[in-house]
Amino acid sequence: EVQLVESGGGLVQPGGSLRLSCAASGFSFSNHWMRWFRQAPAKGLEWVATINEDGGDKYHADSVKGRFTISRDNAKRSLYLQMDSLRAEDTALYYCARVAQEASDYWGQGILVTVS
Amino acid sequence: DIVMTQSPLSLPVTPGEPASISCRSSQSLLHSNGNNYLHWYLQKPGQSPQLLIYLGSNRASGVPDRFSGSGSGTDFTLKISRVEPEDVGVYYCMQTLQPPIAFGQGTRLENK
Numbered sequence: 441e442v443q444l445v446e447s448g449g450g451l452v453q454p455g456g457s458l459r460l461s462c463a464a465s466g467f468s469f470s471n472h473w474m475r476w477f478r479q480a481p482a483k484g485l486e487w488v489a490t491i492n493e494d495g496g497d498k499y500h501a502d503s504v505k506g507r508f509t510i511s512r513d514n515a516k517r518s519l520y521l522q523m524d525s526l527r528a529e530d531t532a533l534y535y536c537a538r539v540a541q542e543a544s545d546y547w548g549q550g551i552l553v554t555v556s
Numbered sequence: 557d558i559v560m561t562q563s564p565l566s567l568p569v570t571p572g573e574p575a576s577i578s579c580r581s582s583q584s585l586l587h588s589n590g591n592n593y594l595h596w597y598l599q600k601p602g603q604s605p606q607l608l609i610y611l612g613s614n615r616a617s618g619v620p621d622r623f624s625g626s627g628s629g630t631d632f633t634l635k636i637s638r639v640e641p642e643d644v645g646v647y648y649c650m651q652t653l654q655p656p657i658a659f660g661q662g663t664r665l666e667n668k
Contacts, residue, residue: 475657485597485605485648487657499655535604542652543595543610545617550604 442466442546444536449551456526456555462519462536462548470494470514473539476521478532479550488534489521504530526555558583558651562660568668575636577663579649584629593653596625596634599662600645609634641667
């Protein structure tokens with residue numbers, strides 16, 4: 441069974457940092473691109489970042505470029521999102537998701553980040 | 557950047573009746589490989605989004621056959637042949653042809 445479990449969220453002051461982790465199991469992690477998405481309270485879905493299988497290609501949304509960095513450790517079957525210079529508008533539920541057939545077919549349960 | 561526009565934004569439906577959601581993109585989502593990089597999701601209340609349809613018209617694993625996706629280029633449609641009570645939630649279309657990945661605003665389907 442495919443499982444994605446996010447951790448590392450919480451309350452942080454503006455300007456602070458957090459590192460989100462996503463532990464993957466039930467599939468060959470090193471063979472899949474991965475993505476981070478987020479959803480602000482009572483808002484729609486927003487793409488945050490994408491990383492390819494070996495971590496050599498990374499893409500970030502303009503809203504987080506220069507502040508957030510996606511990375512992965514295939515040996516640990518883990519995906520990360522380093523978030524620096526956090527702002528109030530970064531407050532959201534953050535999801536990691538697996539990429540398959542160009543879509544994101546499995547999503548984690550989400551982890552809440554509150555910047556206040 | 558590609559902009560995704562869904563309609564309607566709210567859709568009251570009587571269980572057993574059909575439902576249809578439209579998604580339009582500001583640029584063609586047709587890749588040179590012949591696939592449309594357009595996907596549909598349902599986010600049920602309090603849950604993570606779940607993939608319904610990928611690459612325009614392919615049902616994801618475990619998705620009931622009452623859900624179907626169609627369209628090509630810039631115009632896409634998600635159809636539910638007979639709405640069930642458990643289908644309530646917010647439906648999103650998403651394009652992955654080019655970064656930034658973009659979602660539609662979401663369509664809230666609710667029981668009438």
